Amino acid sequence: MPIDALFSALWKSYVAVAPEVESIRKLFAPQNTNIVNDHIALRTLQHPLLGIDQLAAPFIALGYKIEGHYSFKKKKLRAVHLAHSNLDAKPKVFISELELKRCSKQLQALIDTQLLGLLSENLKDIEILSASGAHWGMPSYNVYKSLAEESEYAAWFYVFGFIPNHFTVKVNDLMGFDTIESVNKFLEHNGYLLNSVGGVVKGKPSDLLQQSSTMASSVNVQFQEGNYAVPSCFYEFALRYNSKNGEQFSGFLEGNADKIFESTNRLNL
Numbered sequence: 001m002p003i004d005a006l007f008s009a010l011w012k013s014y015v016a017v018a019p020e021v022e023s024i025r026k027l028f029a030p031q032n033t034n035i036v037n038d039h040i041a042l043r044t045l046q047h048p049l050l051g052i053d054q055l056a057a058p059f060i061a062l063g064y065k066i067e068g069h070y071s072f073k074k075k076k077l078r079a080v081h082l083a084h085s086n087l088d089a090k091p092k093v094f095i096s097e098l099e100l101k102r103c104s105k106q107l108q109a110l111i112d113t114q115l116l117g118l119l120s121e122n123l124k125d126i127e128i129l130s131a132s133g134a135h136w137g138m139p140s141y142n143v144y145k146s147l148a149e150e151s152e153y154a155a156w157f158y159v160f161g162f163i164p165n166h167f168t169v170k171v172n173d174l175m176g177f178d179t180i181e182s183v184n185k186f187l188e189h190n191g192y193l194l195n196s197v198g199g200v201v202k203g204k205p206s207d208l209l210q211q212s213s214t215m216a217s218s219v220n221v222q223f224q225e226g227n228y229a230v231p232s233c234f235y236e237f238a239l240r241y242n243s244k245n246g247e248q249f250s251g252f253l254e255g256n257a258d259k260i261f262e263s264t265n266r267l268n269l
Helices: 003-015 020-028 052-060 105-114 141-150 152-160 180-189 254-264
Strands: 037-045 064-072 077-084 092-098 166-170 209-213 218-223 226-231 234-240
Touching (some): 020 180, 037 052, 037 152, 105 141, 105 152, 141 226, 152 254, 180 234
Antiparallel strands (some): 209 234
């Protein structure tokens, strides 16, 4: 599958649960006919059938390589980022996974019985696993709440499964905006709530990467117990700076990413 077709499928699965992203893009459209995507982010579980390796495989087959490793101990997550040899033309891919062995026995039991034990398809036969959604039937709102008490990440994945939780606008290539603060003011002026955990802007110019994001939109989901609103996906904005050697920073910062994860937290709705 061509890279463009892969990202098109990922975008389609993403906007299906976060339609306001299209509205945000239209706000920037008058000055930006081509909005550059810096990276996407995918979530999964540390498991032989559906872990980082499985989600990374289609990208690696298309010329991507793992370029960075990250750890988020309090959230019990590990992550990698992949980059294509043609850095200027292809978005980066950030893949994280929940380290189930570090979670409580209660959470592991819920994941095993309510998710892993109910997989309805052979995941190996799915062409684009990372855009295929959930495969364990209609979720239970009680299970969702129980998972969220320990891991908002696990609760989100239980409901939405394999879809990008965000795409990212590269501010460097955004006409009409020189700073990430100007982007944030524009978004807030148009009524969008931004993630303020750790500050609306994550990172400093000296860190070589600044990021901000909208809060995940609230969508109605049909649970076994009824229809409930839960946070879905969000839109990120990233501004990259050049290092002393003149090369643009192409990695990620754990401190920034740790706070970006919270864009899908329920308590922030």
